[in-house]
Amino acid sequence: MVVPLNTWVLISNFKLAYNLLRRPDGTFNRHLAEFLDRKVPANAIPVDGVFSFDVLIDRGTSLLSRIYRPATAEEPLPNVAELEKPVTDEVVPVVIFFHGGSFAHSSANSAIYDTLCRRLVGLCKAVVVSVNYRRAPENRYPCAYDDGWTALKWVNSRPWLQSKKDSKVHIYLAGDSSGGNIVHHVALRAMESGIDVLGNILLNPMFGGQERTESEERLDGKYFVTLRDRDWYWRAYLPEGENRDHHACNPFGPNGRSLEGIRFPKSLVVVAGLDLIQDWQLAYVEGLKKAGQEVKLLYMEQATIGFYLLPNNNHFHTIMDEISKFVASDC
Amino acid sequence: MVLYDSGRLAGSCSGSGSSSSSSSKPPPPSLQKQQDIDGLLAGAGYKVRSSELRKVAQRLERLETAMVNSPADFSQLASDTIHYNPSDLASWVDSLLSEFAQPPTCPSEFIMDPVTNQTVVNDAWTTTNSNMPQVHQNICYEQQSLNNQLTVVTAMEEDSGIRLVHMLLTCAECVQRGDISLATSFLEDMQGLLTRVNTVCGIGKVAGHFIDALSRRIFQGIGGGSISGGSAYENEILYHHFYEACPYLKFAHFTANQAILEAFDGHDCVHVVDFNLMHGLQWPALIQALALRPGGPPLLRLTGIGPPSPDGRDSLREIGLRLAELARSVNVRFAFRGVAASRLEDVKPWMLQVNPKESVAVNSIMQLHRLLGSDSNLNSPIETVLSWIRSLNPKIMTVVEQEANHNQPGFLDRFTEALHYYSTMFDSLEACTVQPDKALAEIHIQREITNVVSCEGSARVERHQPLAKWRTRLSGAGFRPLHLGSNAYKQASMLLTLFSAEGYVVEENDGCLTLGWHSRPLIAASAWQAVSDAPAEFPAPDTHRPG
Numbered sequence: 001m002v003v004p005l006n007t008w009v010l011i012s013n014f015k016l017a018y019n020l021l022r023r024p025d026g027t028f029n030r031h032l033a034e035f036l037d038r039k040v041p042a043n044a045i046p047v048d049g050v051f052s053f054d055v056l057i058d059r060g061t062s063l064l065s066r067i068y069r070p071a072t073a074e075e076p077l078p079n080v081a082e083l084e085k086p087v088t089d090e091v092v093p094v095v096i097f098f099h100g101g102s103f104a105h106s107s108a109n110s111a112i113y114d115t116l117c118r119r120l121v122g123l124c125k126a127v128v129v130s131v132n133y134r135r136a137p138e139n140r141y142p143c144a145y146d147d148g149w150t151a152l153k154w155v156n157s158r159p160w161l162q163s164k165k166d167s168k169v170h171i172y173l174a175g176d177s178s179g180g181n182i183v184h185h186v187a188l189r190a191m192e193s194g195i196d197v198l199g200n201i202l203l204n205p206m207f208g209g210q211e212r213t214e215s216e217e218r219l220d221g222k223y224f225v226t227l228r229d230r231d232w233y234w235r236a237y238l239p240e241g242e243n244r245d246h247h248a249c250n251p252f253g254p255n256g257r258s259l260e261g262i263r264f265p266k267s268l269v270v271v272a273g274l275d276l277i278q279d280w281q282l283a284y285v286e287g288l289k290k291a292g293q294e295v296k297l298l299y300m301e302q303a304t305i306g307f308y309l310l311p312n313n314n315h316f317h318t319i320m321d322e323i324s325k326f327v328a329s330d331c
Numbered sequence: 332m333v334l335y336d337s338g339r340l341a342g343s344c345s346g347s348g349s350s351s352s353s354s355s356k357p358p359p360p361s362l363q364k365q366q367d368i369d370g371l372l373a374g375a376g377y378k379v380r381s382s383e384l385r386k387v388a389q390r391l392e393r394l395e396t397a398m399v400n401s402p403a404d405f406s407q408l409a410s411d412t413i414h415y416n417p418s419d420l421a422s423w424v425d426s427l428l429s430e431f432a433q434p435p436t437c438p439s440e441f442i443m444d445p446v447t448n449q450t451v452v453n454d455a456w457t458t459t460n461s462n463m464p465q466v467h468q469n470i471c472y473e474q475q476s477l478n479n480q481l482t483v484v485t486a487m488e489e490d491s492g493i494r495l496v497h498m499l500l501t502c503a504e505c506v507q508r509g510d511i512s513l514a515t516s517f518l519e520d521m522q523g524l525l526t527r528v529n530t531v532c533g534i535g536k537v538a539g540h541f542i543d544a545l546s547r548r549i550f551q552g553i554g555g556g557s558i559s560g561g562s563a564y565e566n567e568i569l570y571h572h573f574y575e576a577c578p579y580l581k582f583a584h585f586t587a588n589q590a591i592l593e594a595f596d597g598h599d600c601v602h603v604v605d606f607n608l609m610h611g612l613q614w615p616a617l618i619q620a621l622a623l624r625p626g627g628p629p630l631l632r633l634t635g636i637g638p639p640s641p642d643g644r645d646s647l648r649e650i651g652l653r654l655a656e657l658a659r660s661v662n663v664r665f666a667f668r669g670v671a672a673s674r675l676e677d678v679k680p681w682m683l684q685v686n687p688k689e690s691v692a693v694n695s696i697m698q699l700h701r702l703l704g705s706d707s708n709l710n711s712p713i714e715t716v717l718s719w720i721r722s723l724n725p726k727i728m729t730v731v732e733q734e735a736n737h738n739q740p741g742f743l744d745r746f747t748e749a750l751h752y753y754s755t756m757f758d759s760l761e762a763c764t765v766q767p768d769k770a771l772a773e774i775h776i777q778r779e780i781t782n783v784v785s786c787e788g789s790a791r792v793e794r795h796q797p798l799a800k801w802r803t804r805l806s807g808a809g810f811r812p813l814h815l816g817s818n819a820y821k822q823a824s825m826l827l828t829l830f831s832a833e834g835y836v837v838e839e840n841d842g843c844l845t846l847g848w849h850s851r852p853l854i855a856a857s858a859w860q861a862v863s864d865a866p867a868e869f870p871a872p873d874t875h876r877p878g
Binding site for chain 1: 374376377385392405406409414420427482484485817825833837851852
């Protein structure tokens with residue numbers, strides 16, 4: 001139940017700031033949000049063995065993605081002209097990452113997510129592509145999913161990301177909070193369109209539904225998150241007039257679709273025991289199981305939201321190990 | 332209530348700082364002498380001393396309680412408050428607390444355990460639970476050398492574009508090594524390749540200029556710096572079109588004016604010293620804003636520095652007259668003085684005729700970097716100039732500079748940085764369709780490129796340095812930062828939305844604002860005040876309030 005002090009300060013700070021940004025009328029103080037968000041630039045010079053650069057994937061929607069790559073031993077300082085140099089190993093996982101923020105907050109260049117993505121590079125020996133998708137409430141469903149899909153197609157078509165073994169791009173999707181939700185929906189679209197996704201990693205994914213679940217009532221307001229703010233974010237993201245049983249929010253709910261018989265990536269779902277929406281996350285896992293899909297649940301009993309942002313707790317290390325194994329199992 | 336474990340912070344700092352694995356910006360120099368910054372929070376963009384964490388946590392809790400108790404007041408707080416420097420979390424929380432009516436109760440001794448629903452003693456403050464390894468969380472902010480950084484935003488795709496970049500860098504490396512014949516053959520190859528590359532955007536667009544600049548360096552030698560001069564008249568024209576074609580200068584003027592306006596609040600005799608008057612584009616807006624301020628306008632003196640005009644014209648005076656006309660039309664008492672000087676370092680403070688009773692604002696838009704070249708004299712010009720600025724005791728000094736590392740000693744490093752900086756800037760210009768603004772703006776930028784690449788010594792005046800370096804230098808010279816807040820940020824962002832294409836982004840950076848293209852800042856604006864005593868170790872608590 002006890003979280004480290006610096007984690008508490010970090011998450012409470014976010015909570016406070018986010019309260020300042022959400023307006024009761026459903027609008028969002030975007031200027032203040034961008035002012036307060038701590039961002040970091042990309043850096044083509046390796047830091048701790050990882051370098052990054054930004055690519056404008058789609059000019060029309062200003063869709064930027066940040067690419068993170070490991071600096072190789074032979075070339076500790078990459079020649080800047082070779083940022084898009086082909087990957088050299090037999091198998092190189094490419095993890096397409098969708099940052100969290102309940103569809104409204106944060107960016108690919110937010111400091112907390114830049115840090116997380118850099119970790120993932122070393123952990124998974126992967127190239128990480130962090131997608132700066134359009135956010136609510138200015139851009140509602142399905143913008144985030146469309147941007148994810150655009151990024152996926154872009155990644156899939158990069159010759160320099162193809163693994164030597166089969167000249168294909170080995171794609172994994174990963175995301176936390178709203179990013180986890182995006183992972184599910186983009187994976188679905190990918191598989192239906194014939195692009196193979198090798199695995200989904202969902203960290204505290206954001207799902208919900210119209211009814212109130214036991215965990216929501218029990219944990220409302222107890223660990224940084226309230227039902228009211230969850231409701232606000234869904235209202236901001238879902239099409240106007242839709243309720244939380246919309247399939248974007250509740251993929252296995254009354255308006256959801258069955259995944260039975262459909263090819264779908266194996267999933268790793270991480271649920272924090274102190275997250276008030278865990279019943280929905282567990283229901284998601286059940287939904288996958290019922291449809292015969294491969295899914296591994298990691299239930300971290302004592303974890304709160306955001307536990308994976310700072311490496312100062314056991315849950316963090318457990319999760320990182322599991323993610324590493326999940327991605328490595330195909331190599 | 333979430334309990335946190337406050338007892339697990341190690342007191343001493345470690346030297347490794349390995350927890351900060353991000354490309355985070357280096358700390359402001361004011362924190363260099365302080366130690367014990369929480370390394371993990373630093374990686375998240377927040378600078379909090381470990382010893383202050385508990386205090387910050389308590390205040391966050393208090394704010395939360397207040398928020399729950401009076402939500403109406405809280406939304407007032409949300410909409411009205413001006414925020415400053417969010418990285419300094421302790422100050423930010425304190426400022427919110429001070430704006431908000433504080434509840435009379437202190438944190439309770441007893442709290443509800445959320446799982447058992449029983450009241451327990453609030454022992455979160457004293458728990459020393461140590462079942463978690465606490466490895467090297469704190470980092471020392473000693474004099475770290477500024478992290479090497481190279482920010483690339485690219486949309487480049489074609490193979491020929493990539494080959495061209497490769498060749499440019501290889502050629503530059505040859506130049507650095509002194510292998511002129513190899514460099515020359517690369518130049519020929521590149522000229523050929525240029526005809527086959529998409530020159531509409533990105534690297535292809537800007538490559539031609541870099542090839543030219545390299546040619547100049549190789550064939551004309553590094554003293555051929557007259558290119559950067561042109562005539563003052565030409566430069567002014569190019570500058571004006573650069574002003575029109577893209578928002579960088581407008582952002583600079585607008586942000587500086589806003590800060591100056593705030594600094595002059597309550598003062599009746601004010602004097603602005605503009606280090607580079609050009610056509611005086613910055614000043615009509617300030618004059619009008621002063622005219623409209625509550626309580627009426629002050630007496631405004633403007634001293635404009637600029638190069639002497641040839642052929643007997645006094646262009647400074649002409650601009651001064653135009654501005655005076657405008658001031659008259661809005662009933663602002665105004666006096667203008669022109670100071671003609673070829674170089675900023677030739678200006679002496681007595682020429683500015685500052686009156687001790689007036690409040691002074693010093694305004695430097697892309698000028699300070701020109702003072703960074705040192706000849707063999709003892710004092711480099713920048714130190715001399717900063718020293719006399721300080722002696723004027725200005726209410727505010729507004730500084731806008733290119734956010735780039737173009738003054739590195741190594742030629743290849745400088746070349747590489749410039750290649751990416753200017754290709755990003757050219758990319759941003761793509762959105763402009765107005766001619767001849769766009770074409771002339773490109774020439775303006777091209778002249779900068781040529782100076783950065785083909786000149787050395789006193790001829791190389793475009794010695795841009797990043798914000799982090801300016802912070803170190805200005806703090807060391809006896810200035811403290813005046814933070815630009817969320818109001819300035821918002822107005823800048825809104826202006827951009829109105830007048831510019833999508834893709835321009837304003838960011839807040841430790842109390843300063845930057846304007847960039849997507850995720851690459853290109854211009855940085857900051858405000859400063861002279862420290863009246865010896866330079867302080869760290870900013871005084873109330874640094875965001877000018878005056």
